[in-house]
Amino acid sequence: MNYGCQSMVKKIDTIMIKRPDAAFVSQENLNATWEKFKYYGCPDYEKVLEEYAEFEKIIKDNVENVYYLPYDERTGLDSIYTHDSLKVTSKGAIYFPMGKELRSKERLATEEFLTANGVPTLGYISAPGKMEGGDVLWIDEKTVAIGRGYRTNDEGIRQFKELTKDFIDEYIVVPMPHGDGEETCLHLMSIISFVDTDKAVVYSKYMPVFFREYLINRGIQLIECNDEEYDYLGTNLLALEPGKCILIEGCPDIQKKIEDAGVIVYTYEGKELSYRGTGGPTCLTCPVCRK
Incomplete structure (x- = not known):
């Protein structure tokens, strides 16, 4: 397996995803566990399968190497959101403990799988x-922004810096709102x-002024999402490649x-797959290698 992913936009060469049958398992399992995982209603399993097939086709049409995390009894519904329990750097994977107790063993299953495949x-x-993967945002290969909130704390950031200090030049700690x-x-x-490379979808209402100004000063075009679409995961996008x-x-x-800014946009129906568990296309994927 090719690895190394210190970018949010370079073309994805290798990706890791997890199918619903390996995470949600069945309607019976969803019925029994969705409330514990704090989903916005119980997903309809058959509809999830339809939505995932649409999403998966977009991935397979655009990514050369697609790997599938298998079912693992140590994981639950949220393991379908493969992005959160790790980050893959040019030097290997860093695994996170996860703030949600029900997800505390996901990293064990993921590490076994990636190690077996050469990462x-x-x-x-x-x-x-x-720390969680959703709080680690590569600005470029040598610059990383880290959200400091309820899921990522100061000690987690300190440890991440220690692990990456030999190949990261700048860390931008971004305080997250309540x-x-x-x-x-x-x-x-x-x-x-x-x-x-120079365009980002943002929800500025929750963005600290210094970070917003930092992005603008770097020449990043900020594409503003409104309140209603933010609530429907309108700021959670996956770049397959630049543009x-x-x-x-x-x-x-x-x-x-986004399209007016010259970017090609693929869409998939995701109410049951993504909205119910607040996991958009970024959350559903773990890019292992971008080139």
Whole structure:
């Protein structure tokens, strides 16, 4: 397996995803567990399969190497969102403990799979450190922004810096707002997604002024998402390559703005697959290698 992914927009060469049958398993399993995982209603399993097939086709049409995480009894519904339990650097994978107790063993299953497929382990974020993949945003290969919130704490950031200090030049710590509360999954990548080297979809209402100004000063065009579409994961996009991305269907305003900026947008219906568990196309994927 090719590895090394210190970019949010370079062309994805290798990706890791997990099919619904390996994460959601069945309607019976969803019925029994969705409330524990704090989903917005119980997903319809048959509809999930339809939505995932549409999403998966976009991935396979655009990514050469697609790997599938298998079912693992240590994981639950949220393991379909493969982005959160790790980051893959040019030196190997860094695994995160996850703030949600029900997800605490996901990294074990993921590490076993990636190690078996040739991706070395660079290290771990250990308690009392906390970190999740959605809080780690590559600005470029030598610059990383990290959201400091309820899912990623100061000790987690310190450990991440120690593991990456030999190949990262700049760390930008971005304080995250309280938002809708401690239990809400609010990551840095909940409010910003790069769709090209110089374009990003943002929800500025939750963005610190210094970070917004930093992006503008770097020449990044900020494409603003409105409140309604932010609530429907309109800022959670996956860049397949510069100028080509995936967005959940149902966000026409931000889709038009992105397309007007010259970016190709693929969409998939994702109410049951993504919205119910607040996991958009970025969350559903773990790019292992971008070139």
